[in-house]
Amino acid sequence: MTIKIYNTLTxxxxxxxxxxxxxxxxxxxxxxxxSKAHVGHAMSAMVFDIIRRYLEYRGYEMRYLMNFTDVxxxxxxxANAQGADPFQLAEGYIRDYEQNLSDLNIxxxxxxPRATQEIDQIIEMIAxxxxxxxxxxxxxxxxxxxxxxxxxxxxxxxxxxxxxxxxRIDIDDRKEHPMDFALWKAARxxxxxxxxxxxxxxxxxxxxxxxxxxxHHGEQIDIHGGGNDLxxxxxxxxIAQTESLTGKPFARYWVHNGMLQLGGEKMxxxxxxxxxxxxxxxxxxxxxxxxxVLNANYRGPLTFNDDVLxxxxxxxxxxxxxxxxxLPGAKGATVDVLASLAKQVEETQxxxxxxxxxxxNSAGALGSLFDLVRVINQARTSGxxxxxxxxxxxxxxxxxxxxxxxxxxxxxxESQADAFIDLxxxxxxxxxxxxxxxxxxxxxxxxxxxxxxxxxxxxxTTWRWD
RNA sequence: GGCGACGUGGCCAAGUUGGCAAGGCAAGGGUCUGCAAAACCCUCAUCACGAGUUCGAGUCUCGUCGUCGCCUCCA
Numbered sequence: 001m002t003i004k005i006y007n008t009l010t011x012x013x014x015x016x017x018x019x020x021x022x023x024x025x026x027x028x029x030x031x032x033x034x035s036k037a038h039v040g041h042a043m044s045a046m047v048f049d050i051i052r053r054y055l056e057y058r059g060y061e062m063r064y065l066m067n068f069t070d071v072x073x074x075x076x077x078x079a080n081a082q083g084a085d086p087f088q089l090a091e092g093y094i095r096d097y098e099q100n101l102s103d104l105n106i107x108x109x110x111x112x113p114r115a116t117q118e119i120d121q122i123i124e125m126i127a128x129x130x131x132x133x134x135x136x137x138x139x140x141x142x143x144x145x146x147x148x149x150x151x152x153x154x155x156x157x158x159x160x161x162x163x164x165x166x167x168r169i170d171i172d173d174r175k176e177h178p179m180d181f182a183l184w185k186a187a188r189x190x191x192x193x194x195x196x197x198x199x200x201x202x203x204x205x206x207x208x209x210x211x212x213x214x215x216h217h218g219e220q221i222d223i224h225g226g227g228n229d230l231x232x233x234x235x236x237x238x239i240a241q242t243e244s245l246t247g248k249p250f251a252r253y254w255v256h257n258g259m260l261q262l263g264g265e266k267m268x269x270x271x272x273x274x275x276x277x278x279x280x281x282x283x284x285x286x287x288x289x290x291x292x293v294l295n296a297n298y299r300g301p302l303t304f305n306d307d308v309l310x311x312x313x314x315x316x317x318x319x320x321x322x323x324x325x326x327l328p329g330a331k332g333a334t335v336d337v338l339a340s341l342a343k344q345v346e347e348t349q350x351x352x353x354x355x356x357x358x359x360x361n362s363a364g365a366l367g368s369l370f371d372l373v374r375v376i377n378q379a380r381t382s383g384x385x386x387x388x389x390x391x392x393x394x395x396x397x398x399x400x401x402x403x404x405x406x407x408x409x410x411x412x413x414e415s416q417a418d419a420f421i422d423l424x425x426x427x428x429x430x431x432x433x434x435x436x437x438x439x440x441x442x443x444x445x446x447x448x449x450x451x452x453x454x455x456x457x458x459x460x461t462t463w464r465w466d
Numbered sequence: 467g468g469c470g471a472c473g474u475g476g477c478c479a480a481g482u483u484g485g486c487a488a489g490g491c492a493a494g495g496g497u498c499u500g501c502a503a504a505a506c507c508c509u510c511a512u513c514a515c516g517a518g519u520u521c522g523a524g525u526c527u528c529g530u531c532g533u534c535g536c537c538u539c540c541a
Contacts, residue, residue: 011470013482031541044541074539153469158537162468205539227541228471234540258471259535270539295479295490300472301534308478311491315478318490321505351488355480364480367489374506381498381506437500444502455504462504 003058005223006299006359008231008254009155013359018222019252024060025217026052027251029209029226029234030112032069033093034078037100038274039289039304040260040267044227046290047257047298049106049404051225054356057402066109067212068094070116071202076191086192087116100277104286105404113216115208119194122203122211125245126183126196134244138174140186140199146179149240155254156232181237183207206237213250214242224251228258228299229266258300267304275304287405288312291319294362294403320407322373322396326386328460333384341384344375345395352399362403369399421452425461432456 003016018024028048031041045066052062070090079086094114101108115122126142129135135144146152146160153159160179172178182204187193193200203211213221219242226235235254242250259266267274280289291312296302333341351368355361376392400407424443431440444454453466 029541032539037541041541047541072539156536157469159468162537225541228535229540230536232469232536233538257541259541261534264533266535266540268540291490292478297480303478308491311478314492315490324504327505358482361480363478363490364488367480370489377505378507432500435500441501448503453503456499456502457504458499 003055003357004359005253005255007252008228008256009251014253016222016253018060019220022059022061023063024055024223025063025221026223026225027065027067027209027213027217027221028109028224029230030066030068031097032072032074033090033097034072034074035093035269036276036278037093037097038267038269038276039262039280040227040274041097042100042104042106042277042280042289043260043293043302044225044257045101045106046104046293046404048225048255050290050294050298050362051223051255051360052107053402053404054360058357062110063217064109065111065113065212065216067209068097068112068114069205069208070094070114071192072115072205080190090116103281104277104289105406107404111216113212115203115212116192118208118211118215119203121215122207123184123194123196125207125211125214125241128245129183129241132244134241135183136176137184137198140184140201141174141182142184142198143175143180144183144237144240144244145176146181146240147177149244152179152240153236155236155239158232158236181206181233183241206234207241209234210238210241210245213238214246219246219248219250221251223253223255225255225257228256231256257298258302260302260304262304266301284309284313285406287316287407290403290405291316294366294405296363298360298362316405316407319369319373319396319400319405322376323393323407324377324380324464325462326380326384326389327457328462330380330383330385333379333382333388337379337382337384338388341375341379341388341392344372345392348372348395348399352402356402365399365403369396372396421447421463425454425463428454429461 004013005016006013026048028044031037052064056062068090071086075086075090079089082089098108126135129144130137130142133145134148135142184196184198184201184207185204186198187200187202191202193202224235224238239250261267262273262275265273288309292304292308293302295312295315348368348371352365355364355368372392372395376389376396379392380389424447428440428443431443447454447463451465452463454461454463
């Protein structure tokens with residue numbers, strides 16, 4: 001079985017063949033840290049977390065870089081507006097973001113490079129491009145010469161000529177061509193700056209990712225990821241810079257996640273159409289967002305609203321229902337039931353892998369997980385014991401972990417309250433025996449208020465924390 | 467204006483070598499039950515529209531309408 005990945009570069013699904021056997025070098029563009037991150041960033045990080053977890057599950061060693069852009073116009077502008085130091089400002093938002101990722105149960109990247117810590121490599125790269133004739137300095141700026149790069153535009157499917165007509169690009173007479181982009185920006189008064197062969201200045205936006213990849217991954221990588229809003233110009237420019245310098249194909253697979261839609265529009269920092277991760281997590285769980293992401297194709301736009309989130313919460317409850325223990329008095333299921341349970345475990349495993357191998361079709365894979373939940377619940381209803389349910393429940397646990405879902409199992413077995421709750425249940429059983437419904441319902445209602453849900457069946461009562 | 471993606475039941479959504487349309491949520495009916503809850507069982511779509519290719523199309527081609535993204539900072 002082979003894993004297929006949709007490659008933006010070729011607009012086709014391609015089989016995953018890594019540069020080095022068993023190792024995946026992945027780079028994902030992280031945020032520019034000038035404000036709190038929003039749920040759109042969370043979606044992107046989650047998509048690549050799911051890809052990362054799945055590839056690990058399939059036996060690959062992941063070398064995963066996600067960067068922080070910690071110096072740019074907006075950070076400087078924001079810092080100046082607040083009278084703050086831009087580096088400290090960025091540092092604070094980086095810590096916030098790392099906390100966000102942790103709260104969202106997103107595994108940390110292998111390493112998080114930062115633009116400001118790669119200045120030497122950036123300067124070295126720019127110098128190399130200037131030397132090869134792919135870049136030219138003007139008044140302390142350095143620009144990339146797009147006309148020198150024959151296949152510029154191939155990732156985004158654009159032609160340089162097409163983009164000139166009707167474009168909103170500022171005409172800068174100092175540039176040879178309007179599409180030439182800055183690799184290095186000359187320092188203006190009051191801005192952070194580093195010494196360079198072209199005078200004091202700071203890196204342009206695109207060059208940092210190229211330099212970090214070159215520095216930490218090497219000339220070629222397997223997967224380069226990011227939001228599809230980065231395809232042009234950011235990733236296009238990364239390709240131009242890196243490949244012009246190395247003469248080798250940069251990333252084998254370009255993977256882009258779709259945009260999260262809030263009110264029918266892209267969630268975006270610059271337009272203020274956003275919900276921060278913090279805000280989201282004060283109302284919903286990390287699993288809720290993760291399920292919502294998993295339930296759709298990562299490449300398409302993601303519908304995000306309270307209605308969809310509520311559906312996800314209910315769906316998660318159903319998924320978790322598979323973990324419930326055997327019914328009181330379970331005497332064991334029939335051979336037929338156990339056979340169909342075992343069969344479904346196999347089918348779910350196969351279907352999960354087949355779907356995920358096919359460009360990470362998590363929604364399809366989820367479907368097979370729900371199939372297994374149904375069969376587990378059927379088995380339980382027909383009297384399966386905990387021992388009989390265990391293998392199937394273990395499979396659900398295994399596969400949902402690959403997705404990064406937490407699905408907190410009915411907590412409570414470690415609680416000191418257990419003995420008291422059992423005591424109340426004993427008392428209530430006596431009351432019910434005497435048909436004192438008012439008292440028995442009172443106990444059930446009051447426990448519900450305390451977060452303990454009781455469920456009666458003819459063979460006894462079960463309880464769980466909700 | 468240019469480039470690209472998409473349009474599947476009330477909602478979310480899978481479905482790319484074309485062959486009787488996954489799954490979840492919601493809804494209705496039923497089983498169980500003192501009641502409640504949960505679970506289980508049953509019911510609920512011909513795939514934006516039009517034309518074409520084909521024995522056969524949601525799945526290919528063309529057109530129309532609509533939505534979204536990029537072309538400026540953006541996950």
